[in-house]
Amino acid sequence: xxxxxxxxxxxxxxxxxxxxxxxxxxxxxxxxxxxxxxxxxxxxxxxxxxxxxxxxxxxxxxxxxxxxxxxxxxxxxxxxxxxxxxxxxxxxxxxxxxxxxxxxxxxxxxxxxx
Amino acid sequence: xxxxxxxxxxxxxxxxxxxxxxxxxxxxxxxxxxxxxxxxxxxxxxxxxxxxxxxxxxxxxxxxxxxxxxxxxxxxxxxxxxxxxxxxxxxxxxxxxxxxxxxxxxx
Numbered sequence: 546x547x548x549x550x551x552x553x554x555x556x557x558x559x560x561x562x563x564x565x566x567x568x569x570x571x572x573x574x575x576x577x578x579x580x581x582x583x584x585x586x587x588x589x590x591x592x593x594x595x596x597x598x599x600x601x602x603x604x605x606x607x608x609x610x611x612x613x614x615x616x617x618x619x620x621x622x623x624x625x626x627x628x629x630x631x632x633x634x635x636x637x638x639x640x641x642x643x644x645x646x647x648x649x650x651x652x653x654x655x656x657x658x659x
Numbered sequence: 660x661x662x663x664x665x666x667x668x669x670x671x672x673x674x675x676x677x678x679x680x681x682x683x684x685x686x687x688x689x690x691x692x693x694x695x696x697x698x699x700x701x702x703x704x705x706x707x708x709x710x711x712x713x714x715x716x717x718x719x720x721x722x723x724x725x726x727x728x729x730x731x732x733x734x735x736x737x738x739x740x741x742x743x744x745x746x747x748x749x750x751x752x753x754x755x756x757x758x759x760x761x762x763x764x765x766x
Contacts, residue, residue, distance in 0.1 A: 587743065587759050587761075591753060591755075591756075594752055633700055635702065637754075647704060647707045648754055650701070653700045
């Protein structure tokens with residue numbers, strides 16, 4: 546069966562510090578991968594998605610970047626965090642080329658920027 | 660992008676009551692999912708339902724794709740049903756989420 550891991554689970558970082566959040570998927574090949582941010586407990590905002598290694602699409606211009614160095618690994622980064630980067634970050638995966646099927650979510654990382 | 664609206668935004672129920680949550684979307688979609696976000700933030704898949712009706716225990720869902728809406732029915736609600744319910748639609752490689760319905764079930 547497929548599983549998705551995210552770490553760390555929680556993170557407190559000062560403004561201006563770098564960020565690296567990692568997501569890995571097990572039990573499937575060539576998944577579509579997604580990063581979302583949820584602020585204030587409602588409304589998921591799609592940040593990035595990837596349909597393959599090295600292929601990243603950005604939905605919202607911002608202080609963040611994403612990379613996919615391996616088939617089942619997706620990394621969210623920032624060089625300098627802003628207060629507005631605080632939130633709940635969720636990684637998700639799906640399969641399907643062109644028309645993805647069901648999307649499955651990881652447990653999330655709660656980021657507080659102080 | 661597609662606009663996804665959910666109603667009601669908030670709902671308070673007595674344990675044992677039934678409820679209907681609605682999801683409207685602004686354009687044709689490839690598929691639709693319903694999720695439950697528990698108090699710990701985990702998004703749990705409830706239904707993958709691009710069209711038709713599905714049932715899983717006390718929950719059921721209906722999607723009428725031609726009229727661009729989906730309904731989630733919760734019967735005999737329990738306190739463990741509390742949380743936020745999201746619908747999400749998909750076109751191409753992107754998924755669009757509604758703003759959710761926050762459900763509180765009171766014992």
